[in-house]
Amino acid sequence: MDFTPWRVPPSELRVQVSLDEYGALETTASIRAPVYVIQQSRAFEALQMGLEQTSPGFHVFVVGPAGTGRRTLTRQYVEQFARTRPTPPDLCYVYNFEDPDAPMALVLPTGRAAHLRDEIRQFRRAVQEQLPKIFESPDYEEFRQQVQQELNQKQQEALERLQARARALGFLIVPTDAGIRPVPLWQGKPMTQEVLLSLPEQVRQELAKQEALVLQMIQEFLKEQRRLQREAVERVRNREREMVQQFLQPYFVDLVEEYRDQPKVVAWLEMIQKDFMGNLMEVVQAIQAVQQGTKTGTYLDRYDVNILVSHANRPGAPVVYETNPTFYNLFGRIERRAVEGFYVTDFTLIKPGSLHRANGGFLIVEALEMFKYPLVWDTLKRVLQRGELSIEDYGQQFSPIPLATLRPEPIPIQVKVILIGPAWLYQLLYLLDEDFGKLFKVKAEFQPTFEAREGGVEDTIRFIGRVCHEEGLLPLNREALQEVLTYSSRLAGDREELSARFGEIADLVREASYWAQKEGQSVVDGAIIRKTLEQRRYRNNLLEERIQKLIDRDVLFVDTQGGRVGQVNGLAVYTIGGYEFGKPSRITASVGVGREGIINIERQVRLSGPIHDKGVLILSGYLKNVFARNKPLSLTASICFEQSYEGVEGDSASLAELLVLLSAIGQVPLDQGIAVTGSVDQQGRVQPVGGINEKIEGFFDVCVRRGLTGRQGVIIPAANKRHLCLHPRVVRAVEAGQFHIYAVQRVEEAIAILTGRPAGEWNPETGQWEPPDSVFAQVDRRLIELARYERDFAKEPSKTEPPGNREEGH
Structure with missing residues (x-):
């Protein structure tokens, strides 16, 4: 039988990319490609729309296979776009003199926060240096002494008046350690206790009344x-205020005028002056503590x-x-420091998160990493919905007892968030989180090919040239390209496409440069690329x-030679890390009398996945469609992957399973030197499958x-011809006629190749399969035979049944 119509010619077994359009290109040394979008226009048009859209909810979720540059290219594109946007204002926190536990947030024009801080710190240094000098000045000391002298004089005059009034009542004012007290006079001298007790009661009562009057005068x-x-102290304080006010005036007049366009800053500066004037003693004590080195944190820290x-x-x-989106890294934190055995905090220990640094710009977050940490996703949604960011103490969320801590004023947030993650995470969030679709309305998807x-081709060459130039790798010549x-x-799995997994391409170029340098070459050629691929295989196989x-x-x-009934070589793909290889898997079938239909042994022992189960069920549909035109199907058949001890999934073996089943039914031997892969539908059409190159190469190596x-x-689906890109060793064997690739569109074509006999055609006029020696004719005769066996066996009475019960109705 002539198999030529199904044989795939060697020219179609391996992709040959033409570089004729690049006639002047000898190596990649002359290529200096800038950073640009490589064949991902769909993703970047979506990204551009998301970045330019200012309406709420148009944040971006970037999806795509790993290695397509979704991280690198997205970051480069966003950075390029950000250069065209205005620079956002500065953010800072200051002490809130009205509510110390709620630090005040200031939003200042770009660069002015540092200026304000420098001015305030200059004021603090001036206070520490100049304020003690003010209170040590001769004028101030002279004024204090004068006030003290006046106070002493007035106090002495008041005391003399009190003595005179007390003497008029017969008492003397005597100072003691506990204060002053009245002592009665007797004959011009202080009365002793003995004299007092010797006086008549009436006289003592009169003295008590006089003493009460004196006590009232005291x-x-x-x-x-x-x-x-108080008046003296107030006079001193007023003088101090006047001197301090004169000291403060030069610092704050200019600052207030400079920040006149920032009412909140002006209000805070006025609070500083009010607090400073009202707490001069605390300020002075703080300065003394700093000078003496007894304290590191003082009252002055609030300024x-x-x-x-x-x-x-x-x-x-x-x-x-943000590559590590923890709660603190994203939303900021309030730190603490140990002071005398206690942990304390203040507004200077408030630290920013990524959202603060990205405010007014763009925040790129690894979505999958974000869900490793509790509360992060819910807090991010709340921030984006409310448009403001509060710095919270993460530990308070889990503390059973509320602790005193800072409550910084929320900061208004205007940021564009770009999440990068796998497609399944996007789909999961879209289905399970009703807020996700409202916040991330733009999906930017990177295509794999x-x-x-x-x-x-041009973009890939430019990319290779850029990698070589930026990383100092050896250039590639035309053959290597x-x-x-x-x-x-x-990698793309298609003759007319190229892979967008540029990470894989870059790694191949890097490894090739390494091997070329090991061999002392100055240029990477085709042999080096092939060696690099072989070395990769050797490391992983x-x-x-x-x-x-x-x-x-x-x-x-x-078996790779001869013919066997009910046995065929299927093909499976193994994946170990990033390495894939194919190997044959022996599939067998057995058929007998019965009505149980097709039994999938893998399913019976729970080693079969749902897609494989579906493929086996399709076989029943095919048999009914082809052989149950004029009779019922009556058989029991089992299909098994021999020496398989792990799960089986996928329908790529359904063509092989159908062929081995037909072989077992019709007792038709199958050529063991030809392996089979492909999916089949109920109409007998052969459908494409994955891993076609690995499967062919795996069976070829065994042969x-x-x-x-x-x-x-190997028999493959005709639709898989465009996916062929076989190793040169396979192509050379096909060219020499030692190995063959057969592409089929229907089951009947695969039967002809495996048996060397025609599958057969149904003649509706005769109700028979023609020719009589075709495979389908033989299968049909066998099915009729099995149906008769089953019918006759059902009619035959049981040998153990009593004679009186043999007739129906008895």
């Missing part, structure tokens, strides 16, 4: 003394500016890339080699170890 005297003391974020000398809007014709482009096409050894030693049974006969090959 109280009035003491009250006057306190008033005089400061804590700059949270400053964008001075930074053009454009900020771009912050792109068309080679539409500038794809062709090999890299072929590798890219294989230990399991592949161990499986091959098991096949060589007949531990794993794989090479067993010895090529010239008849061996």
